[in-house]
Amino acid sequence: MTSRLSPAVTALLDDPETIKILATVGADGAPHAVAKQSLHLGEDGCLHYLELLESSTTNKNMVRSLWFDGTVAITLAHRDGRSVQIKGRPIKVHITGELFQRHYRALRLSDPEADLASVWVIEPVAVTDQNARVRREAEAVRHPHFLHLDRLARAQ
Amino acid sequence: MVCVSRIPRRDEATFAEVLGAHPDFPRLIAIKIDVQRRGLHYTRRAMAAVDPTRHQIYMWEGVAYPHSMLLRDGTTILAYPQPRDRNPYDVDFIDGAFVLIDAGQVVETVELWPKPLYYDKKTSSGLPMKEVVSARPQRLDIFASSFCHFAHVDDQGCQFCPLPHHHSQLREAYDLPTRLKPEDVKECIAEALKEPGRFTNIHITGGSVIKGREMLDAELDYYIKLLRAIGEVFATPRFPSQLLASPFSEKQLIRLREETGLGSYTSNIEVLDEQRFNWICPGKAHHIGYREWKDRLVRAVDIFGRGNVNTGIVGGVETAAPHGFPSEAEALRATLDEAEDLAQKGVTTVHTVWAPQKGSKFSELRSPSLDYFIRLASGLQEIRARHGLSVDFDDYRRCGNHPDSDLARLQ
Ligand code: SF4
Numbered sequence: 001m002t003s004r005l006s007p008a009v010t011a012l013l014d015d016p017e018t019i020k021i022l023a024t025v026g027a028d029g030a031p032h033a034v035a036k037q038s039l040h041l042g043e044d045g046c047l048h049y050l051e052l053l054e055s056s057t058t059n060k061n062m063v064r065s066l067w068f069d070g071t072v073a074i075t076l077a078h079r080d081g082r083s084v085q086i087k088g089r090p091i092k093v094h095i096t097g098e099l100f101q102r103h104y105r106a107l108r109l110s111d112p113e114a115d116l117a118s119v120w121v122i123e124p125v126a127v128t129d130q131n132a133r134v135r136r137e138a139e140a141v142r143h144p145h146f147l148h149l150d151r152l153a154r155a156q
Numbered sequence: 157m158v159c160v161s162r163i164p165r166r167d168e169a170t171f172a173e174v175l176g177a178h179p180d181f182p183r184l185i186a187i188k189i190d191v192q193r194r195g196l197h198y199t200r201r202a203m204a205a206v207d208p209t210r211h212q213i214y215m216w217e218g219v220a221y222p223h224s225m226l227l228r229d230g231t232t233i234l235a236y237p238q239p240r241d242r243n244p245y246d247v248d249f250i251d252g253a254f255v256l257i258d259a260g261q262v263v264e265t266v267e268l269w270p271k272p273l274y275y276d277k278k279t280s281s282g283l284p285m286k287e288v289v290s291a292r293p294q295r296l297d298i299f300a301s302s303f304c305h306f307a308h309v310d311d312q313g314c315q316f317c318p319l320p321h322h323h324s325q326l327r328e329a330y331d332l333p334t335r336l337k338p339e340d341v342k343e344c345i346a347e348a349l350k351e352p353g354r355f356t357n358i359h360i361t362g363g364s365v366i367k368g369r370e371m372l373d374a375e376l377d378y379y380i381k382l383l384r385a386i387g388e389v390f391a392t393p394r395f396p397s398q399l400l401a402s403p404f405s406e407k408q409l410i411r412l413r414e415e416t417g418l419g420s421y422t423s424n425i426e427v428l429d430e431q432r433f434n435w436i437c438p439g440k441a442h443h444i445g446y447r448e449w450k451d452r453l454v455r456a457v458d459i460f461g462r463g464n465v466n467t468g469i470v471g472g473v474e475t476a477a478p479h480g481f482p483s484e485a486e487a488l489r490a491t492l493d494e495a496e497d498l499a500q501k502g503v504t505t506v507h508t509v510w511a512p513q514k515g516s517k518f519s520e521l522r523s524p525s526l527d528y529f530i531r532l533a534s535g536l537q538e539i540r541a542r543h544g545l546s547v548d549f550d551d552y553r554r555c556g557n558h559p560d561s562d563l564a565r566l567q
Contacts, residue, residue: 027566054553063565066229067182095230095553096293096354097270104353116353118230 009084009127010041012076021075022049024061032057039074047074047088047122050103054117062120066090072122075130083130088122171258174526181530185562187264188233189529191245191256192509193472195238198222198247205249211268212275212291218325222247225254225266226293232556233266236513269293272354274347279340288336289344294356294553296348300382301335304363306439314426314437316473318515319363335362335378338385346389357554358386361400366443375401376408383416393417398549400424400468403444403452409459420549421460424468425449428494428505435479450498457502463546467498468558471507471532472524484528492535499543505536506550506558529559536560541567 005013012018023033036058042048051059065072072090077083094100095118104116129135139146175186198206198221206213206222214223224234225247238244246257247266255262270293275286290297299319307313348355360382365375379399387395394417403423404412412418427433430446440449456465474480474487481487495505509529512521537560540547548554552562 060566063229067184092228093230096226097267101351101353108352 004045005041005047005086005124005127008082009076009086012078012082012084013039013041013047015078017078018082019075019077021077022058023073023075024058024065025070025072026057026061027064032061033075034058036074039076042121044121046091047086047124049120049122050107050116051118051120052107052114052116056117059117062090062093066093071125074122077130081131081133083132085128085130086124087126087128088124090120091123092121094119094121168525169527171263171526174530177527178530178534181534182229182563184227184229184231184264185533185559186526186530187256188227188231188562189509189533189559190258190526191233192235193511193523193526193529195242195244195511196235196247197237197240197244199249202247202249202254205254206268208271210271212271222268223290224269224292225256226269227264227266231552231562232269232293234557236511238511242511272348273351274344277347279343281337281340283340285344285347288340289348291348291355292556294354295555296345296355296358298336298341298358298360298382299362300341300360300378301362301365303334303365304439305366306364306437306443308363310439310442312439312442313517314440314470315476315517316426316436316470316510316512318513318519322515336382338382341382342385342389345386349389356396357549358395358397359400359555360397364402364439364443366402370405370408371443372402372404372408376404376412380412380415383412383418387417390417394419396549396554398422398554403449404456405452406455406459409452409456413459420464420466421456422466422468422550423449423453423456425453426468426470427474428469428491429474429481432474432480436473436476450503453498453503454501462502463504464549465502466504466506466547466550469505469507470510471529471559472510473518475524475528476510476518476521484524487524488528488531488535491532492539495536495539499539499545502545504540504543504545504547506547506555506561507532507536508557509559533559533563537563537567540564 020036020039021033022036022039023031025031036049038050040048053059064070071087074086074088075083100119103119107114107116171190175181175183212223213220219237221237224232226232248255248257250262253265254268256264256266272291277285279285279288304313307317345358360379366372367374379401397419399418400422412421425433427436433446434441453465453467469491474491475484481490498505510523512518512523547561547564550558550561551564555561
């Protein structure tokens, strides 16, 4: 099921200072997390990113996820404390066509050494706010037993 | 659920049943195989939605239709319209998208191959560029010569092959020369490369020409001229390219490697069994022979390097009646054993999906089951991976017509 990204998440995605990490899984279950600063919101409401290397581990893991209905995780983190995790499903890859060529031209302008293998489309399925305060408050409500007693002791 | 006329299924397991028996095989590649095996039928609505300014149109047996499709994983489906009794998939246009339909159910959305910019241009000699050099989603295709000695001189063409017949028709329709002129090809490629990000490979092929001081010298000389002309377009001595040609001798292969910028070499043995090869490819058997063909492929590895030489088989044709293997199990075992033997020596094998074509001697026969093709594609890819061979020059993107090399995306 598609989850629309909120304006706050979209703003975080658009912020050039946001660190964007894409985590995929290999055939053996091994996680593989790498920075993908090209992650952005596509016109179709999905997340898009540019894969520059055809034979990269991420690209292979993305193909496997698309073929076998697997999911990936994207972490967006900003130094101002904003942080979200998006679970998503790779649903399409552009290897040719208008959208691909538009990105290819822009990429080559910014980096004349670069080549473009594909533009991946990831459908967001769940978004979790990973901001430390928000996560702590949620944990306190849902799991009141999960804390150290000294934190509750009267000040002496 | 879409309402289209229901065609009785052939007497075989359903797609879901077959795929259920192969949970590790990608559904999208199984769809590709099944569409290639059974063919296509474009509905009127789909044909009306085809936009000749954006999509590639192709002529086959006098009928114009969209030149193939892409699945959402980037997989190419090269398939041809087939008559209703072959139970083809329908391609319809619903809610603004082209869709594949099987037995009334939408199975996938598809995209038609995009038309490159150079397609509307002409060479300075006046030929339509799209007929000189055609395009796949990421590859430039040169059918350099419609003449094939085996088919046209000896009447010993490969029994599954409609290409000389088909290309002769095209050449006549567009007044193209039997053999393309290197300058025309060079001009088209230079024009095509003006579109950034559009192409990753150049593929050249044509029929066999056995003439020459040494057998096949005439074919070789032509390809060298052609490749040298193409090479002038590039700033580097080598460029990503594949020549699919006759099996040249070692001496000829050295010339091909040293005198051109060719990146990889392919010579299609078509059938991986000597007895069936002799029956199905009589011209190849008569002039070269099965064992010599294999030997020449192996020698090509020394010259072009591991990972740069392969051979193609017409997957499934080894089961053709009446002299093909009597069972799919035997056909598979024999084919994979021979592919293993070649892989041990550095030659990788790719397969196409045999769908009997009009214009070929086997046009009335029936291709094997989906299950067979799934096992064949998986088997060939397993062999390739086990021997550490790559197929980069003939993969899902540089070619797109081999289900086994589609699987190499995970290798
Ligand atoms: S497949 Fe056989 S008949 Fe067809 S062009 Fe090639 S050699 Fe000639």
